[in-house]
Amino acid sequence: MGVRNTPSSFGLVSRTIHWAMAAAILGMLPFGLWLEGQKIGLSNLWLYGLHKSIGMTLLALVLVRIVWHRISPPPHQLTQSIASWQIRAARWAHWALYLLMVLVPLSGWIGSAATGIDVTVWGLTLPSVWPQTEGWDKGGFAAHSILTKLLLAVVLLHFAGALHRAFVHRDRTLTRMIRG
Amino acid sequence: MIRLLALVMILATGPAWAAQTRYALDPQGSTVGFAWDFGADEIKGNMPVAQADLALDFANLPNSTVTVAVDVTGAEAGFPFASQAMKGPRVLDAGQYPHITFVSSAIRRDGDGARIDGSITVRGVTRPMVLAAHLYRAEGSATADLSRLTVILTGALSRAAFGADGWSDLAGDEVRLNIRAVLRQVN
Ligand code: HEM
Numbered sequence: 001m002g003v004r005n006t007p008s009s010f011g012l013v014s015r016t017i018h019w020a021m022a023a024a025i026l027g028m029l030p031f032g033l034w035l036e037g038q039k040i041g042l043s044n045l046w047l048y049g050l051h052k053s054i055g056m057t058l059l060a061l062v063l064v065r066i067v068w069h070r071i072s073p074p075p076h077q078l079t080q081s082i083a084s085w086q087i088r089a090a091r092w093a094h095w096a097l098y099l100l101m102v103l104v105p106l107s108g109w110i111g112s113a114a115t116g117i118d119v120t121v122w123g124l125t126l127p128s129v130w131p132q133t134e135g136w137d138k139g140g141f142a143a144h145s146i147l148t149k150l151l152l153a154v155v156l157l158h159f160a161g162a163l164h165r166a167f168v169h170r171d172r173t174l175t176r177m178i179r180g
Numbered sequence: 181m182i183r184l185l186a187l188v189m190i191l192a193t194g195p196a197w198a199a200q201t202r203y204a205l206d207p208q209g210s211t212v213g214f215a216w217d218f219g220a221d222e223i224k225g226n227m228p229v230a231q232a233d234l235a236l237d238f239a240n241l242p243n244s245t246v247t248v249a250v251d252v253t254g255a256e257a258g259f260p261f262a263s264q265a266m267k268g269p270r271v272l273d274a275g276q277y278p279h280i281t282f283v284s285s286a287i288r289r290d291g292d293g294a295r296i297d298g299s300i301t302v303r304g305v306t307r308p309m310v311l312a313a314h315l316y317r318a319e320g321s322a323t324a325d326l327s328r329l330t331v332i333l334t335g336a337l338s339r340a341a342f343g344a345d346g347w348s349d350l351a352g353d354e355v356r357l358n359i360r361a362v363l364r365q366v367n
């Protein structure tokens with residue numbers, strides 16, 4: 001299997017990014033929810049930094065993914081004997097996943113930057129992207145909170161769809177995302 | 181002013197003591213320390229002194245005056261994020277208000293030390309403040325030598341009283357001061 005996508009298969013780059021991001025996001029969602037309920041202190045401060053570092057890495061990865069899919073378009077959906085609403089739902093879900101993969105970390109970044117405290121990614125301080133304003137801090141995190149719930153919902157739908165393809169339709173959809 | 185009392189009683193002789201003695205702050209060894217609560221932890225920070233003017237009258241304590249200005253821009257709150265948050269607009273707003281100043285209004289004996297009443301200006305807001313003072317002679321100096329002194333000042337203030345209450349969900353309202361001032365007599 002090649003590195004690039006073909007009209008009927010996912011190449012190595014797309015598959016690697018898909019599963020790496022999926023694993024990281026599935027970890028980040030419960031991690032974020034757990035963090036939200038923590039009382040911040042010296043002992044757990046580093047976990048906030050870790051959440052931000054992983055999140056910003058995911059933002060970078062999704063941008064790479066979007067650019068890569070411009071260079072090397074992913075294969076067409078397998079549509080044989082699939083109800084048209086399911087095809088539309090899958091397309092809609094992929095589109096929504098992309099949007100959320102950008103907006104979720106972006107909202108976290110904006111909220112964090114608006115607090116006026118440096119956002120550091122793996123020890124590197126990012127330039128302040130947002131003026132220090134209390135409204136944007138609250139708004140950014142409120143959006144982060146809502147968008148992450150939306151992301152969770154769409155991921156579950158996407159997961160259900162993938163399993164449905166694999167075990168009910170028994171087509172190559174899941175296999176080609178795993179093995180190309 | 182603890183040993184001050186003792187010192188004055190035992191050593192004060194002659195009219196030299198009946199007047200104010202002026203002191204300058206020796207930045208080396210002097211710290212304006214403070215402590216605040218962050219979750220379950222107590223964090224300690226410090227700020228450099230920008231200017232200090234002390235005139236002490238050992239024979240007549242109420243005749244003493246203390247004026248201190250602290251440099252907020254050089255403050256450290258204990259760890260980098262906290263320093264940034266503390267100097268930012270939601271807490272001390274160092275950009276707008278680079279100094280915290282304290283001016284004494286009344287100084288009197290209190291137990292083995294002294295009580296300094298005065299007003300403190302934080303973030304442009306002035307409020308009354310009380311500091312407890314204890315005074316020590318320099319280590320190894322002769323008992324009569326009051327040319328070098330160390331004053332320990334303690335007190336506490338509420339961030340909310342000055343509108344410096346940003347991140348009140350994370351950082352406690354009370355800021356406890358522990359100031360160590362090393363003084364040198366100036367003539
Ligand atoms: C794909 C990436 C990310 C995912 C899946 C994610 C997920 C989450 C979740 C589920 C929460 C809990 C939200 C709530 O219930 O209110 C959360 C909180 C948080 N996230 Fe993220 N996050 C991501 C990226 C980021 C980034 C890039 C930053 C900052 C640069 C960030 C900063 C935060 C902060 C500071 C909180 C705690 C908010 C608070 O305590 O109010 N996140 N995240």
Ligand code: HEM
Binds near residue numbers: 014022025177
């Ligand atoms: C956070 C989790 C996930 C995200 C954000 C995500 C995102 C995406 C996106 C955007 C696509 C479209 C193809 C592309 O542009 O790369 C896709 C395809 C796919 N995903 Fe996921 N995914 C996640 C988790 C999963 C899981 C857990 C499974 C399976 C159990 C899965 C199975 C698939 C399959 C089979 C495809 C290929 C669909 C097709 O060929 O039309 N994904 N995923």
